[in-house]
Structures are given as C-alpha cells and as structure tokens.
Amino acid sequence: MRKTLIIGYGNPIRGDDVIGPLAVERLVERGLPNDVEAIACHALTIELAAELADCERAIFIDAATGGKPGQVQIRLLVPAADPHSMLVHTLDPSGLLAWCRHLYGRAPEAYLLTLTGSYFGYADGELSPVVAAALGCLIDQVARLCESPGLGPSRASPVQDKS
Template sequence: MDKTLIIGYGSPIRGDDAIGPLAVERLVERGLPVGVEAIARHVLTAELVTELAGRERAIFLDAAAGGEPGMVQVHRLEPDVDAHSTMAHFLDPSELLAWCRQLYGQAPEAYLITATGACFDYAHCQLSPVAEAALERLLEQVERVWVG
C-alpha cells in the first residue's frame, strides 16, 4: 500500500469546483513518485475510510467558495470526533479521519489544500482563468506536502 493518498474531490460539471479532480488528473499525467497514490471523487463518502486506513499521510484537494478567487491555502487537519454529518454518504475530510481512527485505531497525518474558485456555474471540467492559474500553485503545494 502506498504511504500517501491524495484525494481530489468536487463536481466536474460546476466550473471551478472541478479543481480537485482536475488536480489529480494533472498529477497522474506528470507522474507520481513511488509511495503516492491519487484518486478523484465527486464527494467524500464513507467508503474512503478503508482507503485511508494504514496510510501515513492523506492530502485532500478541493475548491473553496469563500475568499479571494485564486487564493491557495494549506490546512493541517485533525480527526473531528464531534462532527455530525447529516448524510453518511457525504462527509468532510476531518470527519473521514475521525471514522478512520475509530474503526482502525489510527488516522493518517492529513492536509486540505484548497484553491478559491471564481465561478461555479455549469461548465464541464472547465476552470475559470483565475482557478486555472491557481491550479498550478495548488500542485506546487501538494508536492511540498508529500515531500514533507
């Protein structure tokens, strides 16, 4: 099993919300280092807990809706045992980590890397110019995190 799991998530038909899955696509095209796996999802589901189990590091990639469009941020995540999801098939990263710790006795070191989008209108896998520019900066942050 690879030590690092990258999960890019978001809706590919909602403009800049596709930045997570598109980031995974670009990372795979460029070639991932040994020990790093990347997957894309529309939403974070409970089934991903089994993917996180046994990993040393998890990196979540997503679009942000608030803030200055194009801004890239890195957040260290901790399991959120107090999270109460209203839907078991749509979770946030900290809640997934809490489930992982509860079910498997540990959770990986985790980060959320976001890029603030400018447009979330219907557009299949098409980013706004601001988000496209931010995508490259997001990928640079991913590399910094997986290198440690």
C-alpha cells in the same frame, strides 16, 4: 503501508468545483512517487476510510468559496470529535478522518489544500481564468508536501474542516 494518499474531490460540472479531481489528473500525468497514490472522486464517502487507514499521510484537494479567487491555502486537519454525528452519505475531510479512526483505530496525518474558486455554475470541466492560472501553484504545493516530512504545527494550524 503507502506513505501518502491524495484525494481530490469536487463536482466536474460545477465550474471551479472540479479543481480537486483535475489537480489529481494533472499530478498523475506529471508522475507520482512510488509511495504516493491518488484518487479523484465526486464526493468524500465513508468507503474512503479503508484507503485512509492504509496510509501515513492524506492530502485532500478541494475548491473553496468565500475568499480571493485563485488563492491557495493549506490546513492541517484533525479528525472530528464524534463520527456518529456525521452523515455517512457524504463527509468533509475531518468527518472522514473521524470515521477512519473509529473503524480502523487510527487516522493519518492529514492536510486540506484548497484553491478559492470564482465560478461554481454549470461549466462542464471548465475552470475560470483566475483558477486555471493558479492550478500550477496548487499542484506544486501538493508535490512539495508529498516530498516533505510534513508541515507540523508551526507551518499549518490544526483545524476541523468546516467546508
């Protein structure tokens, strides 16, 4: 069983929404530990539940809206209460964790790291300046989390993702 799976997701033609896949690309270029695997995707789909079932920790990376552009946040996630209430075409991280637990009997410890964007219009793979400047901070936080034993409840609050 691999230790950590990083999943960066977002739309590559919607400005800052590309932050998840772009962060994964940069992490892979930087070099990942042997027990860490990374996946970049457009959206979270139920097929990823099998990948999650085979890891101890999952780190989701996504763009956020509604906050201060360039702000990086980390949240401890818990699976949603009922996977059947979730659409299976695309899911949020808590919904995907719920399906993982339902289908495979377990879900990994999971975190959501977000970087608040400022522009989500059409911009093929281009980040806004404030988000481009914060990308390194996001990548450093993901790398530290991969190397740590986890944040635990004292450093991150468990929440169901509502993004």
